[in-house]
Amino acid sequence: MRVLLVGGGGREHALAWSISRSPELTELIAAPGNPGIGRLARLAPVGAEDVGGLTDLAAGEGVDLVVAGPEAPLAAGLADQLAERNIPCFGPRADAALLEASKEFAKDFMGRHGIPTARHTVVRDAEAARRALRSGDYGEQPVIKASGLAAGKGVFLPGDPDAAERDAVGLLEGGLGDAGKAVVIEERLSGPELSVFAISDGTRVVACGTAQDYKRRFEDDEGPNTGGMGSLSPGLGDSEATMNRVRREIVEPTIAGLRAEGREYRGVLYAGLMLTADGPKVLEFNVRFGDPEAQTLMPRLDCDLLPLFFGAAAGRLPEGAVRFRSERAVTVILASDGYPGAYRKGVPIQGLPDAVETGDAFVFHAGTRAGPEGVEAAGGRVIAVTGLGADWEGARSAAYRCADSITWEKKAFRRDIANIAIQ
Secondary structure: OEEEEEEOOHHHHHHHHHHHOOOOOOEEEEEEOOOOHHHOOEEOOOOOOOHHHHHHHHHHHOOOEEEEOOOHHHHOOHHHHHHHOOOOEEOOOHHHHHHHHOHHHHHHHHHHHOOOEOOEEEEOOHHHHHHHHHOOOOOOOOEEEEOOOOOOOOEEOOOOHHHHHHHHHHHHOOOOHHHHOOEEEEOOOOOOEEEEEEEEOOOOEEEEEEEEEEEEEEHHHEEEEEEEEEEEEOOOOOOHHHHHHHHHHHHHHHHHHHHHOOOOOOEEEEEEEEEEOOEEEEEEEEOOOOOOHHHHHHHHEOOOOHHHHHHHHHOOOOOOOOOEOOOEEEEEEEEEOOOOOOOOOOEEOEOOOOOOEEOOEEEEEOOEEEEOOEEEEOOOEEEEEEEEEOOHHHHHHHHHHHHHHOEOOOEEOOOOOOHHHHO
């Protein structure tokens, strides 16, 4: 099977590594990829958001399957354009990708189909935001969200009503561009978070693991939200009773609701949940694997994902479950100092292994590029290091040992990833 993988970050490196291990694979092409992915796949110089170029590439290369890593090309209609050329895509069509591309749509969809989520309202101007915040309906510390795609940086957790107003008005006045044209104001839920993944062919659904991520930039969950500074898997709330309830109340109704509305969903569904005292509630939906959750999930896999990806894309998901190893996994993100704000690019990296697997750790490239002195840091999140262990302490120790061995000027990372799991 010839596969085109779309994307060039840490999530895509983890997916490339997993796909490359499949006995059904004949060739893996990645667009645009990165230096790490380049050791596993043939790279093509087509951007991840160039939907027309990606479609032409897939058709010209005669690929059997396209696997979409990031959300932006799906929201822009990649799966739709591939369908016109009869090329299966692991990733939903644009009208279903609205689950992530528009938080306003997602909230309305959950309301239509009885899927539990936080009480909310949507505003489009500063005065409407002020009225909503002053109503008291969403508490003293509401959550402020940009409705559109914001690369993981569109959620704000203000500490008081004045900060909430500043965050909401800042978004509406263009703080995150078009992503903040509409703003969701919602009550703040309490409880542990859990990321749940499921693969669907539009009708059938199979569970595909759980994880828990760390969004805040600094230790003790302080600082601005980021695309993710680390993760662990399985998620700490992953009990049989909880997962059965999530399946019945959230995952299956979501896929059934999309099907009822004529929105074809073939790919992975990521439900970000809060496990409240009243049961699991949806914080957000994503239409792709998480980043860095994928880097945490893939090393734990004990099965071949490629037939599942192809079956889902073709509308014929095979029978059987996704199997995982019993080990725990902990991922630590090595970032550029300054992220998620301004940061320096082009800094040479030392200590990078040639292969993904290095003892009991796995190294995935995220924001890297080839430079005159070797691989350079070229993004905010640069490397994802995953440790695997029989228990949380072993997995965490493996991750940090490897993280400490990779260096560059102004490297930054959190030292408290998975602390909660071993306390």
